[in-house]
Amino acid sequence: MFRKAKQNRIFQDVVEQIQEAIVSGKLKAGDQLPPERELKELFTISRGTLREALRVLEQKGLIEIRTGVAGGSIVKGVSTQQVSESLDLLIRYKKVSLQNLAEFRIGLEGDVAAHAAERATADDIARLRGLIAKAAAYLDKGREHWDSFIRTDEEIHLAIAETTHNPLFISVLATISHNIHTYYESYLPMEEPLLRENHQDIVNLVTAIESRRPDEARTIAQDHVRRFSAHMEQQGVR
Amino acid sequence: MFRKAKQNRIFQDVVEQIQEAIVSGKLKAGDQLPPERELKELFTISRGTLREALRVLEQKGLIEIRTGVAGGSIVKGVSTQQVSESLDLLIRYKKVSLQNLAEFRIGLEGDVAAHAAERATADDIARLRGLIAKAAAYLDKGREHWDSFIRTDEEIHLAIAETTHNPLFISVLATISHNIHTYYESYLPMEEPLLRENHQDIVNLVTAIESRRPDEARTIAQDHVRRFSAHMEQQGVR
DNA sequence: TCTATTGTAATGGTTAAACCATTACATATA
DNA sequence: TATATGTAATGGTTTAACCATTACAATAGA
Numbered sequence: 218m219f220r221k222a223k224q225n226r227i228f229q230d231v232v233e234q235i236q237e238a239i240v241s242g243k244l245k246a247g248d249q250l251p252p253e254r255e256l257k258e259l260f261t262i263s264r265g266t267l268r269e270a271l272r273v274l275e276q277k278g279l280i281e282i283r284t285g286v287a288g289g290s291i292v293k294g295v296s297t298q299q300v301s302e303s304l305d306l307l308i309r310y311k312k313v314s315l316q317n318l319a320e321f322r323i324g325l326e327g328d329v330a331a332h333a334a335e336r337a338t339a340d341d342i343a344r345l346r347g348l349i350a351k352a353a354a355y356l357d358k359g360r361e362h363w364d365s366f367i368r369t370d371e372e373i374h375l376a377i378a379e380t381t382h383n384p385l386f387i388s389v390l391a392t393i394s395h396n397i398h399t400y401y402e403s404y405l406p407m408e409e410p411l412l413r414e415n416h417q418d419i420v421n422l423v424t425a426i427e428s429r430r431p432d433e434a435r436t437i438a439q440d441h442v443r444r445f446s447a448h449m450e451q452q453g454v455r
Numbered sequence: 456m457f458r459k460a461k462q463n464r465i466f467q468d469v470v471e472q473i474q475e476a477i478v479s480g481k482l483k484a485g486d487q488l489p490p491e492r493e494l495k496e497l498f499t500i501s502r503g504t505l506r507e508a509l510r511v512l513e514q515k516g517l518i519e520i521r522t523g524v525a526g527g528s529i530v531k532g533v534s535t536q537q538v539s540e541s542l543d544l545l546i547r548y549k550k551v552s553l554q555n556l557a558e559f560r561i562g563l564e565g566d567v568a569a570h571a572a573e574r575a576t577a578d579d580i581a582r583l584r585g586l587i588a589k590a591a592a593y594l595d596k597g598r599e600h601w602d603s604f605i606r607t608d609e610e611i612h613l614a615i616a617e618t619t620h621n622p623l624f625i626s627v628l629a630t631i632s633h634n635i636h637t638y639y640e641s642y643l644p645m646e647e648p649l650l651r652e653n654h655q656d657i658v659n660l661v662t663a664i665e666s667r668r669p670d671e672a673r674t675i676a677q678d679h680v681r682r683f684s685a686h687m688e689q690q691g692v693r
Numbered sequence: 694t695c696t697a698t699t700g701t702a703a704t705g706g707t708t709a710a711a712c713c714a715t716t717a718c719a720t721a722t723a
Numbered sequence: 724t725a726t727a728t729g730t731a732a733t734g735g736t737t738t739a740a741c742c743a744t745t746a747c748a749a750t751a752g753a
Binding site for chain 2: 228236239240265268269272273276277278294295296297299300302303304306307309310312313317318320321323324325327328332383384385386388389
């Protein structure tokens, strides 16, 4: 029914006030908070307590703190960074396995592909085609550019998510993608046939999106995720 | 290529040392850290700096801090709590709409239902049946217990997510559910037929899960979400 | 006049010592 | 034996001082 009434911790109150201002839009990304010595007067608290509050806000990714003249707390706005970081911690703590990630990602990438196919504009398609060409170029340029290929691949997945115009798909996919790519780099053998297979999947996917075939797009995306997860598992990832 | 080399902040070093000890298992959930006045000696830092470090660890959900004799920092281990909280912040900040949430939830609840049907144990089913009976009782007890019905309904959705045994499904669904229920309470008319319809959906869903019919479970879950989102939209939610 | 150097003041980072508020546990009392 | 009370441990907060870094202005040199 009720949660335990927490003892009032002053810094917590300060955190909530500033966070609320950011979430509600009163403070926008790029805005600068007054220096600590002024803020502490505004809240009528000591500098130490204020700094604990700023530390929490910094940890949440809501502000960035710079030293020096004209330094101070700069508002950053909410980003996927924090979701990503906490998920990363979970994975390292072995609470989330590669299978868990893959299983989740199959549904997610499928939905994203299907919705993208329903909504992609000509601009979206042009952007995707551009990224595909860029990836292909890296692939042809040889081994030392394959890192760039992988990064472009991730970029394409994100671009597809963006054509859904649903911030949830975008942020969740960004988080999962980022974490999957950590595995990618460690466990996917960097061999040309595999990268070519990867690229061909993407080409097929974008073609399906362009042709407005949601079901086909979903199937291609899900197959792709399944196949590459299997590749990684063969490399001995638990 | 490289990230900017951050200036060494002492509290950051302390955070990393303690976090590493937790993630690597040297510190386990339930373990108690020495009191601040001892810790500060161990790290040879001031109490203020130590407290900034503890604040960050607390914010990350890695420790819990209690006052009083025998209080102090208790290790909590890594949990999904932080993922949920940051995702929650993201939803509030990005002003994710009911449609955005519903669209995302359709795929998610479908996947969850299907995987639950594949994996549910006898215990899982018993638990779900128990919750369903509890919900039905609240429904029969009349209007003033309908709040409890709604809360039990959310509990059932979470219990289904838990039978997937995939922490990703669990924490993401928990977050989405929590946010959807904010809308629920504001926009869903509290009328008996609607609540009965809701309950019947859940009964059907659990039956499908019990009978190991993933596809049917997926369809029921998705229909349910679609129908109730439509109900809310009729109430004029953007 | 333009550029490179140097100075300086603003600002976050850290330390230290003191006192307050809460609470588990021991002790005393009915 | 059970309840009330005392007490010491522990986190929460304040204050004041000093250090480290840095943007910007003043200065010097070409």
